[in-house]
Amino acid sequence: xxxxxxxxxxxxxxxxxxxxxxxxxxxxxxxxxxxxxxxxxxxxxxxxxxxxxxxxxxxxxxxxxxxxxxxxxxxxxxxxxxxxxxxxxxxxxxxxxxxxxxxxxxxxxxxxxxxxxxxxxxxxxxxxxxxxxxxxxxxxxxxxxxxxxxxxxxxxxxxxxxxxxxxxxxxxxxxxxxxxxxxxxxxxxxxxxxxxxxxxxxxxxxxxxxxxxxxxxxxxxxxxxxxxxxxxxxxxxxxxxxxxxxxxxxxxxxxxxxxxxxxxxxxxx
Amino acid sequence: xxxxxxxxxxxxxxxxxxxxxxxxxxxxxxxxxxxxxxxxxxxxxxxxxxxxxxxxxxxxxxxxxxxxxxxxxxxxxxxxxxxxxxxxxxxxxxxxxxxxxxxxxxxxxxxxxxxxxxxxxxxxxxxxxxxxxxxxxxxxxxxxxxxxxxxxxxxxxxxxxxxxxxxxxxxxxxxxxxxxxxxxxxxxxxxxxxxxxxxxxxxxxxxxxxxxxxxxxxxxxxxxxxxxxxxxxxxxxxxxxxxxxxxxxxxxxxxxxxxxxxxxxxxxxxxxxxxxxxxxxxxxxxxxxxxxxxxxxxxxxxxxxxxxxxxxxxxxxxx
Numbered sequence: 248x249x250x251x252x253x254x255x256x257x258x259x260x261x262x263x264x265x266x267x268x269x270x271x272x273x274x275x276x277x278x279x280x281x282x283x284x285x286x287x288x289x290x291x292x293x294x295x296x297x298x299x300x301x302x303x304x305x306x307x308x309x310x311x312x313x314x315x316x317x318x319x320x321x322x323x324x325x326x327x328x329x330x331x332x333x334x335x336x337x338x339x340x341x342x343x344x345x346x347x348x349x350x351x352x353x354x355x356x357x358x359x360x361x362x363x364x365x366x367x368x369x370x371x372x373x374x375x376x377x378x379x380x381x382x383x384x385x386x387x388x389x390x391x392x393x394x395x396x397x398x399x400x401x402x403x404x405x406x407x408x409x410x411x412x413x414x415x416x417x418x419x420x421x422x423x424x425x426x427x428x429x430x431x432x433x434x435x436x437x438x439x440x441x442x443x444x445x446x447x448x449x450x451x452x453x454x455x456x457x458x459x460x461x462x463x464x465x466x467x468x469x470x471x472x473x474x475x476x477x478x479x480x481x482x483x484x485x486x487x488x489x490x491x492x493x494x495x496x497x498x499x500x501x502x503x504x505x506x507x508x509x510x511x512x513x514x515x516x
Numbered sequence: 517x518x519x520x521x522x523x524x525x526x527x528x529x530x531x532x533x534x535x536x537x538x539x540x541x542x543x544x545x546x547x548x549x550x551x552x553x554x555x556x557x558x559x560x561x562x563x564x565x566x567x568x569x570x571x572x573x574x575x576x577x578x579x580x581x582x583x584x585x586x587x588x589x590x591x592x593x594x595x596x597x598x599x600x601x602x603x604x605x606x607x608x609x610x611x612x613x614x615x616x617x618x619x620x621x622x623x624x625x626x627x628x629x630x631x632x633x634x635x636x637x638x639x640x641x642x643x644x645x646x647x648x649x650x651x652x653x654x655x656x657x658x659x660x661x662x663x664x665x666x667x668x669x670x671x672x673x674x675x676x677x678x679x680x681x682x683x684x685x686x687x688x689x690x691x692x693x694x695x696x697x698x699x700x701x702x703x704x705x706x707x708x709x710x711x712x713x714x715x716x717x718x719x720x721x722x723x724x725x726x727x728x729x730x731x732x733x734x735x736x737x738x739x740x741x742x743x744x745x746x747x748x749x750x751x752x753x754x755x756x757x758x759x760x761x762x763x764x765x766x767x768x769x770x771x772x773x774x775x776x777x778x779x780x781x782x783x784x785x786x787x788x789x790x791x792x793x794x795x796x797x798x799x800x801x802x803x804x805x806x807x808x809x810x811x812x813x814x815x816x817x818x819x820x821x822x823x824x825x826x827x828x829x830x831x832x833x834x835x
């Protein structure tokens with residue numbers, strides 16, 4: 248296990264608690280977040296810890312659902328993104344030449360096109376399924392990772408062990424296997440950072456009304472609160488808008504603190 | 517060399533901009549008689565037929581693309597379904613506001629962030645430095661759209677210091693007295709949000725690069741020789757950090773453009789972002805295509821300027 252200072256320990260514990268809340272969501276939630284049988288716009292207290300929204304749905308349950316949905320989507324997206332990004336980077340480093348420059352040009356395109364535009368396109372014309380959202384997010388995130396990991400992979404492949412493997416006509420699988428132990432600390436860090444990005448990404452998309460409207464992610468709850476006309480005219484934003492906002496920030500911040508090193512002189516890549 | 521690469525990029529992106537709306541299912545340009553179509557339900561028969569004559573969706577894709585390109589070269593970007601106006605005209609009326617928002621915020625955040633990052637790296641490590649870094653990191657994790665919501669909540673609604681939406685009071689024209697004041701007042705919050713979300717990544721990047729250069733052997737040797745601290749800081753460290761900072765800044769600024777589009781949507785600032793939202797909501801293909809084209813050209817331009825610039829000041833980085 249790597250050495251961890253207090254800041255990292257606290258972040259890790261916080262994250263584990265959040266994941267646990269997500270896993271235990273169905274046991275913890277007092278109501279079904281879609282159930283609209285309660286009176287609308289109740290202030291916090293009594294049966295409703297955070298009151299109810301304008302549809303008469305329990306906000307606390309929606310907040311809890313966010314732990315499962317937002318974190319779940321973030322984990323899956325990050326896993327896919329990191330996997331694809333790393334594979335592309337290794338391919339780039341292994342074949343070099345044409346393959347390398349092709350992959351690099353490809354990543355350039357993805358970085359230059361403002362993703363929001365293409366995502367809005369996709370989302371309006373394609374179905375609002377959660378998998379579509381995950382695919383779109385992955386589609387637009389892998390290139391960043393490829394660029395970072397490729398730099399590392401290029402260095403690693405020039406090391407002696409890898410050069411011997413190449414000399415012995417080791418194939419892609421062999422080289423990949425030998426590279427992995429050197430590569431994986433960086434990949435794990437990137438995976439964690441990518442979780443945060445994906446969570447932010449998902450809430451941004453939800454906020455724009457993109458994605459499955461039945462899934463109560465934090466972004467979706469934030470959007471519902473913002474869409475309610477009178478949100479700022481009463482104190483409703485205190486228990487409707489702020490809790491999901493703070494949860495999201497806490498999650499992303501914990502991820503960032505877990506990976507940030509003050510001593511490190513530069514991010515990889 | 518750089519120009520050539522960016523030109524190829526532009527061509528690829530034009531093709532992409534042409535293909536994307538046509539590849540995604542549910543296209544109003546598929547026009548197959550059987551399909552229930554948004555457009556032929558909404559548009560008057562005559563207008564619909566005119567659009568069909570213009571976009572010739574029954575022709576093969578390659579032919580369509582050739583027609584699209586010839587239109588494009590003649591400066592004709594097509595007609596918006598929703599507004600019934602030339603796309604070029606609509607976009608031109610909006611693009612200056614997005615340019616204003618993004619360029620102002622890029623300029624301001626560079627002026628703040630690069631000295632800040634340098635200062636953080638050059639100072640001896642202490643609590644203050646760590647605190648500022650943590651703060652930057654915390655701000656960096658807050659997505660721009662949340663920041664925009666929070667700002668709007670406190671400064672526009674609770675305190676009422678700034679208007680909550682628009683670029684100027686409705687009905688006002690640029691020739692009216694006091695227009696500039698209102699304009700600045702309206703732009704203040706969006707620009708602030710963009711600056712606050714762009715400063716942390718730039719400052720952290722600068723800090724990391726300067727910090728790395730500071731520990732290079734030649735800098736340590738310079739200290740060893742007793743060269744004046746100021747000389748080392750300026751000539752040995754800072755001048756050598758700039759190329760690397762420049763080389764990585766362009767990606768952050770490309771994200772800043774996308775950020776500007778988001779922030780516009782939240783503040784209902786009438787630039788390209790809000791236009792895009794309206795276009796997507798009404799499935800206005802030609803307009804979407806036009807917006808895609810303009811933002812892409814803008815991004816490529818920013819990228820190009822940075823590449824040329826970092827190429828000029830960095831003789832070591834020969835690619």
